[in-house]
Amino acid sequence: MAMSILVIGECVADIVRAPAGSGADDRVHPGGSPANVAYGLARLGRDVTLLTQLADDPAGRLIADHLKGAGVRIALGGTPARTPSAVVGLDERGRATYTFDIAWTLEGGAPAGEEPGHVHIGSIAAVTAPGADAVLAETERLRARATVSYDPNVRPALMGEHGEAVARVERCVALSDLVKASDEDLAWLYPGESAQTVAARWLALGPAVVLVTLGADGSFALTRRETVTADAHPVTVVDTVGAGDSFMSAVLDTLAGRGREALEGLDAEHLAGLLRRAGTAAAVTVSRAGAQPPDRDELDAAREEFALRSGRAS
Template identity: 85%
Template structure:
C-alpha cells in the first residue's frame, strides 16, 4: 500500500535553555514531513509532496527523509527552507515561532496512485499553497482514503473565524481526522472534545481521534467512543509526538477502506490508540521528531501492555 503526504518541511531550531551553556539544535521537522518520515521508518511506501530550498537546511531535511526511504517530490522551490524556533519549557513542552512561506504549485507526479493521502498543518490552510493541497486531495479522493491533522499554529492561522472555516473544509474532505486537545481549545474555546468530535463526524469523516498528552487519547466514530491511557514516560521534549501518533495510526489502519473505517469496533479502536500512544511515547523520550521503527514500536507497545497488566 502506498501513501502520499502533502505538506511542509520545516527546520526546527530548538533553543537551548537560557544559562545552560548548551548549543541550539537543528532538527528536520514540519508536521507532514514528520508523518511521512514516521511512515517510512515503519517500512511503508511513502511519497512526500513538499517544498525544499537548495540551502543547508533544505539539504539536511531532504537527506533525513531519504534515510527513511521517503521519496521527496518538489512542488516548487522556495527562496529558503522554512524554519521554526522551538522553545522548550521545564517539562519539555514546545512552543514555536515560524519563518515560513507556502507556495506549493502542482500536484503529485503522473502515474502516482496512492491508496491513502495525508494532509495537514500549515500547508493545508496557508495561502497560496493551500489551494494546490486541497485541489490535489480532491482529485485523488475518489480512489484514496484521506487523513487530516490540523496541527494548529495560532500565529499563522489569521482571523479566527476564517481559520475555523478552512480547518472544517479540510475535515470535510477527510475520512480520518486527528487533532490535539490544544488544537480544539484554540479552534473551539470552551467546547468539550467529545462535542467537537461528534460535530466533525457530521461533516464527513468516519473516525476522529483526539490526543490529550499525558491524559491519553480518544477515538470517536458514529458507533463508538473509546479512550486510552498514555504510556508512562520520561519526557525529553514533545517535538513530533503527535506526528508519530499519526504515523502509527496510518500504519495500523493501512488498507482499511471508507466503509471499514466507519465500522471499527471498540476493541480495535482501543488497540489503535494504545499502539499510536506507544509511538508517541518513544518519540518524546528522545530529542527531536525521531519516531520509532517497527521493531522499536513493537517493543514499546509490548512494554506498555506489560506495565498496564494486559499481558501476563
C-alpha cells in the same frame, strides 16, 4: 503490491533553543508536521511519497537527507527562496512553542504515475495561502480512489483571522475519512467547548473516525457507533516535538489498506488497539530529543514493555 501513501505538506527546520544559561548549543532538527508523518511512516516500512517544497540550502539538504535516509520519496512542488524554519522553545516540562519563518506556495500535484491508496494532509500547508488551494485541489482530485486523513496541527501565529481559520479547517475535515487533533488544537479553534463536543461535530461533517490526543491524559476515538478512550503511557519526557506526528504515523500504519467501508466499521476493540499502538509511538518519541519516531522493531518492543507494565496483552 503494498499500498502507497502520499503526504502533502511542509518541511520545516526546527531550531531548538538551548535553555538560557545552560551553555549548550542550539539543536537543528528536520521537522514540519507532514514531513514528520511521512518520516514516521517510512520508519514503519510504508511506501510513502512527500509532496513538499525545499530550498537548495543547508536546511533543505539536511531535511532531504533525513527523509531519504528513512526511505521517503520527495516530490518537489516548487523551490522557495529558503527552507522554512521554526525556532522551538521548550518549557520546564519539555513542551514546545514555535516561532515560524515560513512561506507555502505549492505548485502542481502528485508525481506522474502516482496512484496513492491514501492521502494525508495537515498543518500549515492545508490552511496557508496560496499553497493551501493546491493542497485541497489535489486532495479533492485523489479522494475518489484514495482515503484521506487530516491533522490540523494548529499553529496560531500562522492561522490568520479566527473565523476564516475555522472555516478552512472544517473544509479539510469534510474532505477526510479520518481526522486527528490535539485538545490544544480544539481549544484554540473552539474556545470553551469540550473536545468531545467538537469531535462529535466534526464527525457529522463526514469523517468515519475522529481521534483526539489529550497529552498526559491519553486519547479518545469517536465513530458513529463507538467512543473509546486510552490512557497515556508513563514516560520521562525529553521534549514533545513530533509526538502528535508519531501518533498519526502509527495510526495510518495500523489502518493501512482499509477502505472507507472498513473505517466506518471499526469496532471498540480495534479502536482501543489503535489508540494504544499510536500512543506507544508518541511515548517513544517524547522520550528522546526531536521528532524521532520509532521504527517497527522499536515500536513492537515498546508495546511489549508497556503491556508488561500494565499487565495487559499488547
